[in-house]
Amino acid sequence: xxxxAYETQSPKLVILETNMVFRCKNLSSExxxxxxxxxxxxxxxxxxxxxxxxxxxxxQYPAENYKGFAFRCETVxxxxxxxxxxxxxxxxxxxxxxxxxxxxxxxxxxxxxxLLLVSTPSPINCNYARHNSIEAYxxxxxxxxxxxxxxxxxxxxNWKTDSLDNGDHLxxxxxxxxxxYLGNYLTQNYTFPDHRGKKTYRTWDKExxxxxxxAVREMKVIKKAG
Numbered sequence: 001x002x003x004x005a006y007e008t009q010s011p012k013l014v015i016l017e018t019n020m021v022f023r024c025k026n027l028s029s030e031x032x033x034x035x036x037x038x039x040x041x042x043x044x045x046x047x048x049x050x051x052x053x054x055x056x057x058x059x060q061y062p063a064e065n066y067k068g069f070a071f072r073c074e075t076v077x078x079x080x081x082x083x084x085x086x087x088x089x090x091x092x093x094x095x096x097x098x099x100x101x102x103x104x105x106x107x108x109x110x111x112x113x114x115l116l117l118v119s120t121p122s123p124i125n126c127n128y129a130r131h132n133s134i135e136a137y138x139x140x141x142x143x144x145x146x147x148x149x150x151x152x153x154x155x156x157x158n159w160k161t162d163s164l165d166n167g168d169h170l171x172x173x174x175x176x177x178x179x180x181y182l183g184n185y186l187t188q189n190y191t192f193p194d195h196r197g198k199k200t201y202r203t204w205d206k207e208x209x210x211x212x213x214x215a216v217r218e219m220k221v222i223k224k225a226g
Contacts, residue, residue, distance in 0.1 A: 006111055011113050013113065013114045016116070018130075019122065019126070021130075021134065022091060024096060066214075067204075071172055073173070075161060075164070087132075089128065105143070114144070117134055118145075119131065119148060120149075122170075131149070131150070157174060162177065
């Protein structure tokens with residue numbers, strides 16, 4: 001995906017969400033997945049899962065995709081208590097994941113792009129052993145690392161209202177809080193050009209207005225349900 005992005009883009013920053021680092025099942029499964037990704041790269045029609053079927057059938061997909069963001073407003077609270085208990089343990093990063101982490105890091109370095117590691121709040125997927133492993137890797141490679149699981153109070157996360165599915169994913173309310181926090185972090189720590197209002201970015205401005213309208217409607221529904 002990153003190689004494909006560099007064919008047409010020159011990002012100043014790449015953000016890598018760290019949950020993928022610990023999703024390795026076993027070597028054979030990961031090799032199979034890697035071969036599948038290579039296939040997607042050279043036969044791209046299959047990368048859209050079943051969206052390509054709309055060419056042959058009457059299956060329809062919504063026109064509004066908000067640049068890939070899905071409005072998921074359901075709430076299933078996380079109620080298992082504190083999950084980031086400080087310790088010195090480290091969860092092992094598999095060899096194949098380490099291999100691809102290095103490829104990503106070196107590709108960013110080659111293209112003059114900074115790499116930022118981010119752990120988004122998720123009690124089901126995050127713990128201090130994983131935090132320690134990512135922190136050690138970031139320190140070794142000279143990368144920035146932000147673990148938002150250690151900043152849930154600062155962000156304002158309420159696991160009774162901001163969890164989509166018992167602590168696995170954030171719902172819209174939680175995602176909104178994390179996005180605002182991360183946006184402020186990026187503004188304070190990096191320098192990016194402001195493309196708002198520019199002719200070549202008008203599709204982003206247009207879609208943002210549509211997004212804002214839907215966001216207002218969804219928040220009204222959430223508040224009414226709460």
